[in-house]
Amino acid sequence: MISEKTIERLSLYRRILQQLRVEGKETIMSHELADLLHIKPAQVRRDIMQLGYSGIPNSGYRIRPLLESIANFLDSPLPQSAVLVGVGHLGLALLANFAGRWRQLAIRAAFDKDPAKVGHTFHGCRCYSMLDLQKVIVETKSIVGILAIPGEGAQSVSDLLVQSGISGILNFSPLRIKVPNSVFVEHVDLSTTFEKVSFFARRMKHYVEEEKWKIEHETDEGEYETLTTNQ
Amino acid sequence: MISEKTIERLSLYRRILQQLRVEGKETIMSHELADLLHIKPAQVRRDIMQLGYSGIPNSGYRIRPLLESIANFLDSPLPQSAVLVGVGHLGLALLANFAGRWRQLAIRAAFDKDPAKVGHTFHGCRCYSMLDLQKVIVETKSIVGILAIPGEGAQSVSDLLVQSGISGILNFSPLRIKVPNSVFVEHVDLSTTFEKVSFFARRMKHYVEEEKWKIEHETDEGEYETLTTNQ
DNA sequence: GTATAATTGTGAATTTATGAACAAATTATA
DNA sequence: TATAATTTGTTCATAAATTCACAATTATAC
Incomplete structure (x- = not known):
């Protein structure tokens, strides 16, 4: 609707x-x-x-x-909880920007398979072992999972999240995970985003240079298609 | 097209x-x-x-x-260059993930207004003063700018990038920057993305619970709209 | 008050994106 | 060699998103 x-x-x-x-x-x-x-x-x-x-x-x-x-x-009448999986560079950045200061969706727990990180607190958020995933999700009543891990583990972690009762996943991994259609997934694929910007930047450049050339040479003939943009 | x-x-x-x-x-x-x-x-x-x-x-x-x-x-026949503005948590994460390993679009330079960061190298990428922005962009022939700064400075930095000849901007700041239509902009707005996932996660949950209830009570009457999703 | 100007709410038109379906093409098989 | 089975390329249909355009409504100026 x-x-x-x-x-x-x-x-x-x-x-x-x-x-x-x-x-x-x-x-x-x-x-x-x-x-x-x-x-x-x-x-x-x-x-x-x-x-x-x-x-x-x-x-x-x-x-x-x-x-x-x-x-x-x-907004929900009650504040909602999310968990983060993967405390790498990206995960840390997300915690730094959103851990505390988020009214509606608080990141309540983080998980990492690296034992060196487990037990520590990052930007106010405790990091747990992957083994505690289900337990912590249930305890915190989290409904959203944030995947900030490489593609390899993404599907299996996603399955775990779904099993644990998560109903929304924000997926920063490059893999297109498969979930039941009772779960909402948003893919944020930085690689493809980079490629897209790069592609259109180049096109824009060409287009501008073509226009310049046309103006310099005072040629009105020769129609050029306009570009598809998101402006 | x-x-x-x-x-x-x-x-x-x-x-x-x-x-x-x-x-x-x-x-x-x-x-x-x-x-x-x-x-x-x-x-x-x-x-x-x-x-x-x-x-x-x-x-x-x-x-x-x-x-x-x-x-x-x-891909472009020649490799293309990009610059990153803002070496905060997010900027660092982007450098860590994409600085070296990017075939087509290499991040060739970073900028930050914090003097403590200027002169240092992060994940193989040198950090320059904002004052050198134009010079470095021209020297590296960069066509893409990545904005990983808070909203406040975004518009003025964007203007600088455009002046320096950038033709594509990947904007992680929450501000919708204004650029001439010869420049391509992609907004990656993590706050709104979080809110969106949170919203649909909640809806999904409600929908599933409603379905359960319907099944438990064997009521066939009472049609429910299906949800709009991206599956 | 009345007239004027401006802005909303929304049906209709348009554009863009997706999906279904089928002829044409190709391989595999008998 | 001919027949059957399968997949592509593409046209036509559908769906989704956006934009136009205008009646209805309200504020303001006179």
Whole structure:
């Protein structure tokens, strides 16, 4: 009923609106939000419509109640817990950025197969043995698992997470894990993302240089296709 | 003409095919690749068609030439360079994972405003002062900039990158930067990603519990909407 | 008050992405 | 050599996401 894209945008709206509120702003219009996100105003209105919140014609949306509507929609009444598997460089970075400061989704435990890490606390988060995975997940009532491990172990760890009752996985490993369709998976594949940016950067460069050439040579003939971008 | 989604999938195909090749596999059929990625065979065939590479009816695609076609399509003839801005936890993790081992897109330099970091080398990558940004980018002929800094400085650093001739930005900061449309931007927004996974994990859980309840109570009446997922 | 200008909410149109289905092609087999 | 079985390339159909465009509504100016 509600799409992933909409959820992502709502989360973004919230972050921006929170910032605007501390700056003292009280209302906002769809085209202002749209400009900040580089999307169209109609998209903003549609998203907000889905919350059931109504704006005021000719004056926009009142920020405070709009934020309440978003929170009401996105957040759980109770705080939710997540666990992190893999305390390598990436895992540490995630802990550093999100361990404490996360209202809704607290990372409550970390796991690593390296015995040297087990028992230690990283950025306020205790690291357990992989053997304790199921026990800790059940105890902390965690619903989300974050996979920050190399591809090799990803499927077996994913299976473990699912068995332990996890219902969402954020997968930073390069492997496309298989899960039952009662579990939500989000793949964040940094390798392919790099390749994508590299590819389009190169294309953009070529395109710009072609345009320059055309201008320098004053040739109007010869139509060029425009590029597909995400702007 | 070619979509971002297709580029992402081609990059994925490549990684999987490289693995299969070292395992000794010579040919692959669209449905095999499709199963590994949890997509439909028609999608695989369509993507490969766009490369201009043709498979063989009743026997599939020959892996080696297919890999060549993908490389030919995705990669630049010359290796390309990228720079990283922000050597915090996340920046370090990116360097650790991608600094050396990246065929196509080498991270050639890092920048940080912390004087304590400038002059040091992290995972084989030298850290420079922000003041040297433009100079180093021009010298290394870098076309991609990776932003791994907090939101506050993101826009001004982005402007600097663009001025210095960067044509693609991989933005890990929570700010939606504004760039001319001759520059490609990919946002990797970990906060919203967390929120999204958390949201759908909760929904999945509810859905599963509802289903259980329905089964336990043998009620066939009362239709429930199915969830929108990315499986 | 009334008129004017501006903004929302939303149906319709458009664009983009995915999926189904089948002819054409190729191999394997009898 | 001919027949059967299978997989590709591609067209047509469907679904999802976005954008347009405009009536309805509200604030503001006069």
